[in-house]
Amino acid sequence: MSYLPFVLAAWIFLVGIFGIVRSRHFIHLVVCLSLTQSSTYVLLLSIGYVKHGGAPIFKDVPLGTKAVDPVVQALTLTDIVVSVTVAALLLALAIQAKKHAKTMNPDELRPVRG
Amino acid sequence: MDVLVPLPVAIPLLTAAALTAFGYWCGRRLDDLIAIVATAATLVISLLLVFRSNDHDLVYWFGGWKPSNGVALGISFTVDPGGAAVATLVATLALAALVFSWRYFDEVGTLFPVLMLVFVGAMCGFALAGDLFNLFVWFELMSVVAYALTGYGVEHAGPLEGAINFAVTNSVGSFCILFGIGFLYARTGALNLAQIGEALAGRHADGLVIVAFTLLVGGFMTKAGAVPFHFWLSDAYAVAPVPVCILLAGVMSDLGLHAIARIYWTGFSGTLTAGDIRPVLIGFGLVTAIMGGFMCFLQRDLKRMLAFATISNIGAVLVGIALLTRSGLASSIVYLNTNGLLRGAAFVAVGILVRRFKSGDELDLRGRGRRAPIAGVVFAAAGLGLALLPPFGPFLANALVVDSADTLGYGWVPPVLALAAVLSAGTILRAAARIFGGLGEAKDPLFSHEPEESQEEPTDTRRVSQPLLWIPAAALALVGLGLVFVPELAGHALRNAGRLVDRSAHARELLHGVPPPPAPAPSYSPSAAAYAYGVASTLGALAFAAFGLYRRRLPIVLRRAAARVADRPVAGLKALHSGVVGDYVAWLTAGIAVLGGAVAVVVR
Numbered sequence: 256m257s258y259l260p261f262v263l264a265a266w267i268f269l270v271g272i273f274g275i276v277r278s279r280h281f282i283h284l285v286v287c288l289s290l291t292q293s294s295t296y297v298l299l300l301s302i303g304y305v306k307h308g309g310a311p312i313f314k315d316v317p318l319g320t321k322a323v324d325p326v327v328q329a330l331t332l333t334d335i336v337v338s339v340t341v342a343a344l345l346l347a348l349a350i351q352a353k354k355h356a357k358t359m360n361p362d363e364l365r366p367v368r369g
Numbered sequence: 370m371d372v373l374v375p376l377p378v379a380i381p382l383l384t385a386a387a388l389t390a391f392g393y394w395c396g397r398r399l400d401d402l403i404a405i406v407a408t409a410a411t412l413v414i415s416l417l418l419v420f421r422s423n424d425h426d427l428v429y430w431f432g433g434w435k436p437s438n439g440v441a442l443g444i445s446f447t448v449d450p451g452g453a454a455v456a457t458l459v460a461t462l463a464l465a466a467l468v469f470s471w472r473y474f475d476e477v478g479t480l481f482p483v484l485m486l487v488f489v490g491a492m493c494g495f496a497l498a499g500d501l502f503n504l505f506v507w508f509e510l511m512s513v514v515a516y517a518l519t520g521y522g523v524e525h526a527g528p529l530e531g532a533i534n535f536a537v538t539n540s541v542g543s544f545c546i547l548f549g550i551g552f553l554y555a556r557t558g559a560l561n562l563a564q565i566g567e568a569l570a571g572r573h574a575d576g577l578v579i580v581a582f583t584l585l586v587g588g589f590m591t592k593a594g595a596v597p598f599h600f601w602l603s604d605a606y607a608v609a610p611v612p613v614c615i616l617l618a619g620v621m622s623d624l625g626l627h628a629i630a631r632i633y634w635t636g637f638s639g640t641l642t643a644g645d646i647r648p649v650l651i652g653f654g655l656v657t658a659i660m661g662g663f664m665c666f667l668q669r670d671l672k673r674m675l676a677f678a679t680i681s682n683i684g685a686v687l688v689g690i691a692l693l694t695r696s697g698l699a700s701s702i703v704y705l706n707t708n709g710l711l712r713g714a715a716f717v718a719v720g721i722l723v724r725r726f727k728s729g730d731e732l733d734l735r736g737r738g739r740r741a742p743i744a745g746v747v748f749a750a751a752g753l754g755l756a757l758l759p760p761f762g763p764f765l766a767n768a769l770v771v772d773s774a775d776t777l778g779y780g781w782v783p784p785v786l787a788l789a790a791v792l793s794a795g796t797i798l799r800a801a802a803r804i805f806g807g808l809g810e811a812k813d814p815l816f817s818h819e820p821e822e823s824q825e826e827p828t829d830t831r832r833v834s835q836p837l838l839w840i841p842a843a844a845l846a847l848v849g850l851g852l853v854f855v856p857e858l859a860g861h862a863l864r865n866a867g868r869l870v871d872r873s874a875h876a877r878e879l880l881h882g883v884p885p886p887p888a889p890a891p892s893y894s895p896s897a898a899a900y901a902y903g904v905a906s907t908l909g910a911l912a913f914a915a916f917g918l919y920r921r922r923l924p925i926v927l928r929r930a931a932a933r934v935a936d937r938p939v940a941g942l943k944a945l946h947s948g949v950v951g952d953y954v955a956w957l958t959a960g961i962a963v964l965g966g967a968v969a970v971v972v973r
Contacts, residue, residue, distance in 0.1 A: 288541075298548060326560070348532055361951065
């Protein structure tokens with residue numbers, strides 16, 4: 256089994272985190288967060304990958320046919336749903352920030368300190 | 370199989386769905402009433418589950434997919450008294466919050482009770498879930514609802530910033546959890562916690578297991594608000610509406626710790642030995658307890674003050690879990706429940722002040738609280754309870770830690786915990802004395818600035834002293850203080866902790882349906898040393914409160930010396946809590962790295 260997908264997942268995760276840390280714009284922040292989350296898709300799918308395995312649909316196929324792991328695919332789907340929810344919520348908050356606080360920069364929107 | 374098991378989740382979620390569909394036509398009061406009734410039903414059922422699971426765990430396999438030959442294909446709820454007690458705490462606090470918000474808000478949409486109900490259902494699901502991925506799903510559900518509830522007052526900058534920081538930091542934490550789950554699944558092919566535990570048991574903990582453990586614990590510590598994952602917490606709790614704060618501070622943080630305890634004992638205890646992991650977790654717990662207490666002292670905004678008190682308490686609960694003994698685990702359950710109720714009560718008292726005087730600022734409110742005596746009594750009682758006053762709940766929990774730490778050779782831990790209690794509870798008592806007694810000075814340059822527009826200010830200033838505001842406060846405080854008088858509370862907590870700690874027997878029970886050997890509840894009474902710690906920390910908290918009030922009457926020489934020592938660290942600590950989400954995520958990453966490095970060093 257190749258290590259490449261795991262390295263790729265870790266790389267995407269770290270790049271995403273770097274983006275969040277450096278972010279100066281809410282939209283940029285949300286995109287970075289979604290990017291970070293996509294590293295989990297890569298990880299989960301590569302865990303369930305089976306070489307030469309087909310889709311995990313066990314209808315009209317002989318017993319013992321190779322297939323990729325359906326559990327991690329279900330996990331990935333759930334994960335995508337979560338990601339969309341969080342992104343939508345954050346974007347809604349970003350709109351409110353623009354409307355009421357007149358800024359899209361996390362640095363300027365910080366009444367709570369110390 | 371017990372039909373009651375899924376109900377604490379099903380009732381709130383179904384009610385929330387029905388309210389979303391039809392609530393608009395029902396009118397506000399009917400909506401509120403339906404939500405209150407549903408929460409009360411959840412409370413009763415969770416309480417029943419505590420008693421029913423007292424002798425053996427209740428395992429509910431959804432759709433009847435029971436495990437065969439120790440392989441769990443289905444999804445389960447696993448109810449032990451600890452988990453059911455947490456669900457009960459959730460429902461209790463939610464009930465108080467909903468009753469309180471009846472009069473607290475002048476105007477609140479149908480969405481508010483709906484979100485609160487979903488929050489309750491998700492937290493109950495999190496407390497009862499028996500497999501890792503469900504834990505993750507409930508975790509996400511409760512997080513997303515919590516972000517929305519925190520940002521409920523979106524027209525102000527404070528709630529916006531708090532909600533965004535909360536959402537981004539916790540999302541990163543949840544990715545870490547998901548990575549950990551993925552690694553564990555790759556290694557064991559299982560998602561059920563007990564089955565993971567069986568697969569890992571007896572093997573050497575290699576890099577993959579260490580990384581998975583680190584990511585899971587780090588992720589849940591982010592939710593709990595342990596240092597250095599805590600920065601979002603003080604921002605979010607300071608700006609959320611008070612009824613939401615009751616739930617956030619009362620129980621959501623503790624849920625993360627509850628998950629750490631269950632994951633360690635059911636999943637990892639067969640491969641990572643307690644002696645190795647103990648110092649790492651204790652370190653995180655103590656730093657959290659002290660740092661929370663210290664930051665608490667620097668606050669003048671009452672909600673932010675209570676948020677840091679929450680962090681300090683979280684540290685203490687974490688130390689209980691980190692002892693990785695039966696007593697430690699029992700202590701964490703007692704601590705989490707009693708402290709949660711007391712913090713909830715304190716938040717309700719703050720809510721009464723905000724509603725009445727349109728301010729949540731300690732200096733602003735100096736002496737004005739005399740006109741709200743019930744809030745004052747509740748606030749002070751919560752402070753005294755958190756100061757480990759014998760014989761109340763937090764004292765009992767601390768006593769379990771004291772007695773367990775001594776036998777482990779960690780005798781230096783209880784004094785540090787007592788110091789943390791002095792710092793945080795002393796600050797609460799200081800605020801109580803200043804607001805409700807008019808004591809102390811009117812200005813203090815040490816305090817952090819008040820966050821502007823932090824409140825979702827109720828618009829009308831009518832005199833509101835309706836019982837619906839103070840009954841929840843008094844009830845939470847009374848239950849929180851009175852819980853300790855439940856007969857044999859410590860004994861039952863110890864016995865049930867013992868069941869979780871015996872991993873292989875627990876796994877046999879969950880996966881093969883073999884009931885555990887019957888164990889009598891041990892009797893427990895705190896030792897003299899525990900009483901000494903309790904009395905000392907209570908007196909210390911009172912003295913610290915007086916110090917906070919009359920600091921500037923100390924001789925000038927002393928004050929100058931103190932300023933030389935303390936000024937820089939104080940300024941540094943304040944600067945750390947910068948309110949910028951990027952910084953928080955950087956700290957989170959650093960925290961995970963430290964945690965992972967420490968675990969790797971102690972295991973090798």
